Amino acid sequence: MVRGREAAFSEAEFAQRQARAQAAVEAAGHDVLLVTSPENIYWLTGRQTAGYFAFQTLLLPASGAPTLLVRQLELSGSIANCWLEDIVAYQDGEDPIALLGSILSKRHFAKVAMEMDGWFVSPKMASQIEASLPTGKLSDGSGLIAPLRMIKSPAELDAIRHAARYAEAGLAAGIDACAAGADENAVAAAMLAEAVRQGSETMAMEPLVSSGPRSGLPHMTWRRRTLEAGDPLFLELAASHLRYHSALMRTVWIGQPSQEGQRMMDCALLALERALEAIKPGVSCAEPHLAAQKVIDDHGYTAAFRKRIGYSMGVAFAPDWGEGGILSLFTGIKQEIQPGMVFHLPATLRSYGEWTVGASETVIVTQSGIDILSDLPRQICIK
Numbered sequence: 001m002v003r004g005r006e007a008a009f010s011e012a013e014f015a016q017r018q019a020r021a022q023a024a025v026e027a028a029g030h031d032v033l034l035v036t037s038p039e040n041i042y043w044l045t046g047r048q049t050a051g052y053f054a055f056q057t058l059l060l061p062a063s064g065a066p067t068l069l070v071r072q073l074e075l076s077g078s079i080a081n082c083w084l085e086d087i088v089a090y091q092d093g094e095d096p097i098a099l100l101g102s103i104l105s106k107r108h109f110a111k112v113a114m115e116m117d118g119w120f121v122s123p124k125m126a127s128q129i130e131a132s133l134p135t136g137k138l139s140d141g142s143g144l145i146a147p148l149r150m151i152k153s154p155a156e157l158d159a160i161r162h163a164a165r166y167a168e169a170g171l172a173a174g175i176d177a178c179a180a181g182a183d184e185n186a187v188a189a190a191m192l193a194e195a196v197r198q199g200s201e202t203m204a205m206e207p208l209v210s211s212g213p214r215s216g217l218p219h220m221t222w223r224r225r226t227l228e229a230g231d232p233l234f235l236e237l238a239a240s241h242l243r244y245h246s247a248l249m250r251t252v253w254i255g256q257p258s259q260e261g262q263r264m265m266d267c268a269l270l271a272l273e274r275a276l277e278a279i280k281p282g283v284s285c286a287e288p289h290l291a292a293q294k295v296i297d298d299h300g301y302t303a304a305f306r307k308r309i310g311y312s313m314g315v316a317f318a319p320d321w322g323e324g325g326i327l328s329l330f331t332g333i334k335q336e337i338q339p340g341m342v343f344h345l346p347a348t349l350r351s352y353g354e355w356t357v358g359a360s361e362t363v364i365v366t367q368s369g370i371d372i373l374s375d376l377p378r379q380i381c382i383k
Helices: 010-025 038-045 070-080 094-108 123-132 153-178 186-199 212-218 259-278 286-299
Strands: 032-035 059-061 068-073 087-090 111-116 209-210 232-241 244-253 310-312 342-351 355-365 368-373
Touching: 010 032, 010 038, 010 059, 032 310, 032 355, 068 070, 068 094, 070 087, 070 368, 087 094, 094 123, 094 368, 153 186, 153 232, 153 244, 153 355, 186 209, 186 232, 209 212, 212 232, 212 355, 232 342, 232 355, 244 342, 259 342, 259 355, 286 342
Parallel strands: 032 111, 068 087
Antiparallel strands: 032 059, 059 068, 209 232, 232 244, 244 355, 310 342, 342 355, 355 368
16 A cells, blocks of 8 residues: 555655644643544544544644554555554454553653543543553543644645635525425435535535424434425525535425524524624634624524534544534634634524524635635525
8 A cells, every 4th residue: 555645645744743733742840742533533634434423533642653553354445544663563352452551662652641521432442542551541632633624724725715605505406406396305315416526525514404393403313304385495504525524504484484494594694794894813602703793683583593603624534524613603702813713603593392493604714704605695595
């Protein structure tokens, strides 16, 4: 296998990321950080696969070369996708924790930390890893890598712009497929097919397609329901380029929307506009949310919202297409917005069990404001 042949970015790009991360590990007082989240492993090395359900970890030392530990079946793909020199594999049936302990011992790492907040290392496995250490102590290294991903490099922003084009094409195709007599599956198929046709790779979460009363329930997916006259539809999609995602959401109505539905939509769009206007370098991440929340409260729809107005976007692996665990646009978030950050803002209002209305945009923060990545009309699309 040719090292780095399938790498998403240059060796220099990953070297720069690793250097920043190693400085964070050193500043935290650790000898080595065991990186377990697939997003962070990918961000640091380019390692990507559908097989991340199997145990994997990146040993990121405060200084020196990183070591990637993967399942044997994943070795060739890891070599192709990464620029790393040191990739170690364990066989099926072999205890990866024992092999990890051996590597740590041979490299004389005394102060070992691990990401404890990931979804893919169970509490039981974390206890086993700790027990395998000579010191018997494993520190919590959660939160060291995520802040480094907040501001995207030019190469990352380029990937997100590609993903945005795929998402817009997919959502437009989904809207075109909405008609009385069609079903939710046909709409979902159109969204997926066009996004992939335009270039999207695997998506970290399935598109959201729901119609009629089901559209008033959060995070519903297609379920073969036939579309009828008078139905509202909720459509949302995040497409992917080099594992970087961009999302987009719109509302469709089969026939004229109800008066209340239209009033709620007008409020949601105004809230979105105010939030977009509030995003600029130097303000806190709370400001866009507060701007949107004021509109919603003033119109009497507080109970129809009750969520954050937005969240960070970037690298994503299933089960989530966003970076909401890194950064949210929400009350109390004091982090300063900076150029190079990327956010998805879904401004949705719900009459629960009846409909959801709203629209969303993914935006890149610039030196003076934002770059909105879609030109798709935001108003309800009447079919």
